[in-house]
Amino acid sequence: MNSRRIMAAFPPAANEQVTLANWRQHPFSEWAFRNVRELLPTANIARAPEPAPLSFAPGYLEDISFANPRGETVSVAEALRTSHTDGIVVSHRGRIVSEWYAHGLTPETPHLIFSVSKSVAGTLGGILADLGKLDPDAPVVSYIPEMEGSVYGGGCTVRHLLDMSVGIRFDEDYMARDGDVMNYRRSTGWEPPDPSVPATNLRDYLKTLRPNGTPHGHTFHYVSTNTDVLGWVYERACGISYAKILSQYLWQPMGAEHDAYIAVDSHGAARVAGGICATLRDLTRFGEMMRNHGVSNGRQVVPNWWIDDIRRNGNAEAWSRGDLTKVFPNGNYRSKWYTIERGETPFAAVGIHGQWIYIDPANEMVIARVSSQPLPLDLDLDHMWLRGYRAIAAGLSGES
Structure with a gap:
């Protein structure tokens, strides 16, 4: 199918209509990932009154080369065209040196960032902890008492949520057509309703999750629901919605130029784990702030100690027992x-279908990239782009 015809007519033909049944499938995703607001209810994340200025120093990076999944040498330009990339911004020493868009994306268009949303939530936790609003070592039930009886009771702490070390019985298989992920998606409204399954909402669904017998803190186990619970903890700690917390404490202080937004369920619960839509330039601002130890436009937005903790700590033994060693073995x-x-x-924020913020402090580089890759997890493409990010960093360092 020609992706340019999708949602192009008014009304679209049946085979060109994006729906809840097909919106994460390629080629429908090329349109859907930049038009989430036309498919799902959302909450706005307000931009800054005065955006942090961007500076530009255009360079030519398209000829930088690296190996593709077949071992062939490809250029940045070829890789962008053949990997379903929707847009990329490369920043070096705080200046944008390259910017590229495709498939209808523009500098002003928000794009769904999937689990890059988790890194936004993790960063926000440091701000709230520094303000004394959040205790990372506190039990989850001290904020959400109704979680007692679920996996999030019984000694589960906010830190376990932050580090994905909850001992939870949950199989995060994005390709499964039934089971945990499908039940989870239905609770968020990301799948069409199933008449044979009782309707629910995200918060009620989270209360049904149970332990797998592994002690909390022992094993890295990647489960998106942990981040949705984390957002609920933030709401209880601050007394306002997650979208307002994010705008008030992070998006506006860092100087975002554009409103972002986040998908919400039928009861207004934010899809904290994967529902943020933002522009590439604001994702670059976010990445630059992280590279600069939490400072954006001369303002300390995220506490320096939190970013030091992100970069220096983490449980290597828990990681080695976990389920993503095939992605990052070490x-x-x-x-x-x-x-x-x-x-x-x-260090990096990563989302399915090819969403990345790659931060290389040693080479003073940030890369923000959004995509509509057909597979949720495509290790060949992810590893290709890791080689690409390193090659771009080497090229920029050589130029300087």
């Missing part, structure tokens, strides 16, 4: 951020 995870390789400086 990686780590702390407060919703990935360390790519222990002992090296790059």
Whole structure:
């Protein structure tokens, strides 16, 4: 199917209509990931009254080369065209050196960032902790008493949520057509209703989740619901909605130029784990703030100690027992951020279908990239782009 015809007519033909049944499937996703507001209820995340200025120093990066999944040498330009990338911004020493858009995306268009949303939530936790509104070591039930009896009772702490070390019985299989992920998606409104399954909502669904027998803190186990519970903790700690917390404490202080938004369920519960839509330039501002130890436009937005903790800590033993060693064999995870390789400086926020913020402090580089890759997890493409990010960093360092 020609993706340019999808949602192009008014009304669209049946085979060109994006619906809840097909919106995460390629090629419908090319349109859907930049038009989530036309598919799902959302809450606004207000921009800053005065955006942090961007500076530009355009460079030519398209000829930088690296290996594709078949071992062939490809250029940045070829990789962008063949990997379902919707847009990319490369920043070096705080200046945008390259910017590229495709498939209808523009600098002003928010794009769904899936689990990059988790890293936003993890960063927000440091701000709230520094303000004394959040205790990372407190039990979850001290904020949400009604979680007693679920996996999030019985000694589960906010830190376990932050580090994905909850001993939860949950199989995060994005390709499954029934089971945990489908039940979860239905609770958020991301799937069409199933008449044979009782209707529910996100918060009620979270209360049904149970332990797997593993002690909390023992094993890295990637489960999105942990981050939705974390957002609920923030709401109880602050007394306002997650979207307002994010705008008040992070999005506006860092100087976001555009409103972002987040998907919500039928009861207004935010899809904290994967529902944020934001522009690439604001994602670049966010990445630059993290690279600069929490400072954006001269303002300390995120406490320096929280970012140091993200980069230096994390439980390597828990990671080695976990379910993402095939992605980053020698990686780590702390407060919703990935360390790519222990002992090296790059760290990243990563979402399914090819969403990335890659931060390389040693080479003073940030790359924000959004995509509509057909597979939720495509290790060949992810590892190709890791080689690409390193090649771009080497090229920028050589130019300087």
